[in-house]
Amino acid sequence: MASKSSSRVLTDHDEIRRWAEERGAKPSAVRRTHSDDNTGIIRLDFPGFSGEDSLEEIEWDEWFDDFDDRNLALIVQDETANGQTSNFNKLVSRDSVEESSGKTSSGGRGKKASAASSRSEKSSTKSSSARRSSGTESVSQKRKSTQTKHKSSRKRAA
Numbered sequence: 001m002a003s004k005s006s007s008r009v010l011t012d013h014d015e016i017r018r019w020a021e022e023r024g025a026k027p028s029a030v031r032r033t034h035s036d037d038n039t040g041i042i043r044l045d046f047p048g049f050s051g052e053d054s055l056e057e058i059e060w061d062e063w064f065d066d067f068d069d070r071n072l073a074l075i076v077q078d079e080t081a082n083g084q085t086s087n088f089n090k091l092v093s094r095d096s097v098e099e100s101s102g103k104t105s106s107g108g109r110g111k112k113a114s115a116a117s118s119r120s121e122k123s124s125t126k127s128s129s130a131r132r133s134s135g136t137e138s139v140s141q142k143r144k145s146t147q148t149k150h151k152s153s154r155k156r157a158a
Contacts (some may be wrong), residue, residue: 027063028055039066
């Protein structure tokens with residue numbers, strides 16, 4: 001089971017908005033890259049942090065349009081290792097997340113991709129448990145084999 005301080009990938013608009021609003025974050029764009037005809041670089045702006053001078057609040061619809069147009073995913077952390085609410089988030093390419101984890105996106109507005117990611121994480125956890133288990137057996141078998149070789153060598157030397 002993943003610890004609470006582990007990160008997860010979000011593509012579902014409702015999940016992203018809920019995660020951000022629970023922390024008081026607002027959809028924003030980097031002011032120097034934002035214009036009337038171009039959203040620019042999107043971010044989540046948390047109250048009391050450094051984005052005050054460099055970020056400009058935008059509507060969720062504009063933020064999600066850009067999020068989908070650029071095929072992005074949001075990596076978030078719910079809690080820190082010591083149990084405090086975490087604001088950690090990072091916007092990344094969905095392709096890079098899918099390649100590194102073997103997840104497949106179904107595209108669209110993100111809901112199906114998030115469900116697919118969840119299913120993939122569960123099967124990935126099972127697979128890595130099986131690999132660890134078989135790896136342990138393999139090490140154990142190697143030890144036995146090595147011990148047998150050493151015994152044979154000692155018998156021949158005597």
